[in-house]
Amino acid sequence: MIDPKLLRQSAADVAVNLARRGYKFDTVAYLLLEDRRKSLQMETESLQSERNSSAKSIGTAKAKGEDITSLLAAVENLRDRLTSSEAALQEVQSLLKDIELDLPNLLDDSVPDGKDEKDNAEVRRWREPSELRFKARDHIELGENLGLIDFEAASKISGSRFTVMKGPLARMQRALIQLMLDTHTEEHGYQETYVPYLVQAEALVGTGQLPKFEEDLFKTETETPFYLIPTAEVPVTNLARDAIFEADELPKRYVAHTPCFRSEAGSYGQDTRGMIRQHQFEKVELVHFVAAEDSMAALETLTGHAEAILQKLELPYRVVALCAGDVGFGSAKTYDIEVWLPGQKKYREISSCSNYNDFQARRMMARRRNPESGKPELIHTLNGSGVAAGRALIAVMENYQNADGSIRVPAALQRYMGGLEVISA
RNA sequence: GGAGAGAUGGCUGAGUGGUCGAAAGCGCUCCCCUGCUAAGGGAGUAAGGGCUAAUACCCCUUCGAGGGUUCGAAUCCCUCUCUCUCCGCCA
Known part of the structure; x- marks a missing residue:
C-alpha cells in the first residue's frame, strides 16, 4: 500500500510513477472521495x-x-446523528481502502523503462551458456528416458501441471533444498523457519496477493477459508505483522523451504509440458526485514545470496533488472535471476528478488522503533527465491547431461546424495 | 469430539456503569544522590488515526473480534475467535 498521506498530497506525482507500469491511477475520483x-x-x-x-x-x-x-434533552438526537455520520464515514473509508489496496507499489527511480520482459535490462552474467557436443535433451526427455519422471502418473492422480519423480531424481531435488538451506543458514546468516502452508486471507492481504490476485490462489471450502501458500514469502513476511522491532533486532533474515501452490490461471498454453510451470513446486525463500534506509543495499545482498547457490552448482545464469512494466504488483524494484537451460536454449527465471520497501509493511503494520526519535516507523521488507528447487533441478539435469542421457551429480550435491556421482538408467 | 477456565499497556496484574488510556509492581528512559558499583529519591514511559509546515498543540479510536443496551461500557447482553487445563482420539 502506498502511504495515503502521499496519495492525497501528491496524487499527480503518484500517478506519473504508476503510469510507468502502465497503471492508470484515477486521481480525480480518488481526491473527490x-x-x-x-x-x-x-x-x-x-x-x-x-x-x-x-x-x-x-x-x-x-x-x-x-x-x-x-x-x-440536549443530547436527545445526538446519537442518531452520530450513528449516521459514522456509517457514512465508514463507507467512504472502505471505498478509499479498496482503491488503496488495488494500487501497485511506487517504482524505484532506478527501474528501467519498458513494457514487458523484452525490455528487461541485463545487469550481469556468470559463465557463458554451456556448449554441448551433442544435441541437448530437455529435462522431460531426460527424466522420462531414465524412468524417473512420470507425468502420466501425475496426471492420473491430479491432472495437468503436476509431476511424479522417483529415485535419485526425487532425491536430487531434496539435495538441492538441503544445499540451499545449509548455505543460507551457515554462510549467509539466515534463520531457518518452518511455517504454515495454509494461511488466512489476512496474511495474503498483508503481502499483497489479496484482494487483487485471488484467482491465482487455491482456496479451501472450510467455513473460514484457508489459502494454500503461493510462496513462503506469505507466512514468513507475516512474521512481522503488528510487530515493533527494536532497532538492534534488525536486519532480520529468514529462510524457509516450502511447497508452493499456484493455480496458474491465465497462463494457459505457457510451459504446458514439463516441470517448468506447475501447480505445486518446491522453493527455498529468503526474506529480509530491514530499516528503511538499508533496503536498497539489502536487495543487492539478497540477490547475491541467491546467485551463490547457482555458483555452487556451477550453472550459467544472468541477472536482469525488471523493467517498469514487468515489475510485480508490490515491488519497488526486482532482479530476476535466469538460469541457462540447454534443452530450451534459453535463460529461464529461477529466482526473483524484490524490494517491497514499505508496501507490505504498511499493509501489515510491521514497524521498528527509531532509535533517535523513539517512535515506531515502518520497516522495509524484501524477499527472493533462493532458489526455486524444481527449476534448479531442471537446470542441473539439462546442464549436467551426458550424451548417453545420464546426468552427472554436481560436486556440491554429492554429499547430500550419499556420494552418488552419476544418475543413469 | 466432550468438560471447564481465561483473553486488560513491553511484562505481571487490579479494575462489575461515569472524573479509567486504565491502580500497583516489574522493565525501560531521564534527573538527583552516591568517590565507583549496589541501594535510595524524583519525573516520565501504549498504539493507530485526524488536523497541521510540524515527530508542537488539540481532537478521535482502541482493554481478543464483531454486534447490542445506555446520555455514558474495560465493566451489562449476544455472537464469534483464540489460549490454557482435563478427558477422548491421533502423526
Missing part, C-alpha cells in the same frame, strides 16, 4: 467529542444529585 472522507471524518469526530463531553457532564451532575433532565 478523499474530500468527502475529510469532511465526514471531521464531522464524525466532533460529534464523538460532543458525546464524550456531554456524557461526562451528565455524570458529574448526577453525582452531585442535580437534575439532569435538561441535559438529557
Whole structure:
C-alpha cells in the first residue's frame, strides 16, 4: 500500500510513477472521495467529542444529585446523528481502502523503462551458456528416458501441471533444498523457519496477493477459508505483522523451504509440458526485514545470496533488472535471476528478488522503533527465491547431461546424495 | 469430539456503569544522590488515526473480534475467535 498521506498530497506525482507500469491511477475520483472522507471524518469526530463531553457532564451532575433532565434533552438526537455520520464515514473509508489496496507499489527511480520482459535490462552474467557436443535433451526427455519422471502418473492422480519423480531424481531435488538451506543458514546468516502452508486471507492481504490476485490462489471450502501458500514469502513476511522491532533486532533474515501452490490461471498454453510451470513446486525463500534506509543495499545482498547457490552448482545464469512494466504488483524494484537451460536454449527465471520497501509493511503494520526519535516507523521488507528447487533441478539435469542421457551429480550435491556421482538408467 | 477456565499497556496484574488510556509492581528512559558499583529519591514511559509546515498543540479510536443496551461500557447482553487445563482420539 502506498502511504495515503502521499496519495492525497501528491496524487499527480503518484500517478506519473504508476503510469510507468502502465497503471492508470484515477486521481480525480480518488481526491473527490478523499474530500468527502475529510469532511465526514471531521464531522464524525466532533460529534464523538460532543458525546464524550456531554456524557461526562451528565455524570458529574448526577453525582452531585442535580437534575439532569435538561441535559438529557440536549443530547436527545445526538446519537442518531452520530450513528449516521459514522456509517457514512465508514463507507467512504472502505471505498478509499479498496482503491488503496488495488494500487501497485511506487517504482524505484532506478527501474528501467519498458513494457514487458523484452525490455528487461541485463545487469550481469556468470559463465557463458554451456556448449554441448551433442544435441541437448530437455529435462522431460531426460527424466522420462531414465524412468524417473512420470507425468502420466501425475496426471492420473491430479491432472495437468503436476509431476511424479522417483529415485535419485526425487532425491536430487531434496539435495538441492538441503544445499540451499545449509548455505543460507551457515554462510549467509539466515534463520531457518518452518511455517504454515495454509494461511488466512489476512496474511495474503498483508503481502499483497489479496484482494487483487485471488484467482491465482487455491482456496479451501472450510467455513473460514484457508489459502494454500503461493510462496513462503506469505507466512514468513507475516512474521512481522503488528510487530515493533527494536532497532538492534534488525536486519532480520529468514529462510524457509516450502511447497508452493499456484493455480496458474491465465497462463494457459505457457510451459504446458514439463516441470517448468506447475501447480505445486518446491522453493527455498529468503526474506529480509530491514530499516528503511538499508533496503536498497539489502536487495543487492539478497540477490547475491541467491546467485551463490547457482555458483555452487556451477550453472550459467544472468541477472536482469525488471523493467517498469514487468515489475510485480508490490515491488519497488526486482532482479530476476535466469538460469541457462540447454534443452530450451534459453535463460529461464529461477529466482526473483524484490524490494517491497514499505508496501507490505504498511499493509501489515510491521514497524521498528527509531532509535533517535523513539517512535515506531515502518520497516522495509524484501524477499527472493533462493532458489526455486524444481527449476534448479531442471537446470542441473539439462546442464549436467551426458550424451548417453545420464546426468552427472554436481560436486556440491554429492554429499547430500550419499556420494552418488552419476544418475543413469 | 466432550468438560471447564481465561483473553486488560513491553511484562505481571487490579479494575462489575461515569472524573479509567486504565491502580500497583516489574522493565525501560531521564534527573538527583552516591568517590565507583549496589541501594535510595524524583519525573516520565501504549498504539493507530485526524488536523497541521510540524515527530508542537488539540481532537478521535482502541482493554481478543464483531454486534447490542445506555446520555455514558474495560465493566451489562449476544455472537464469534483464540489460549490454557482435563478427558477422548491421533502423526
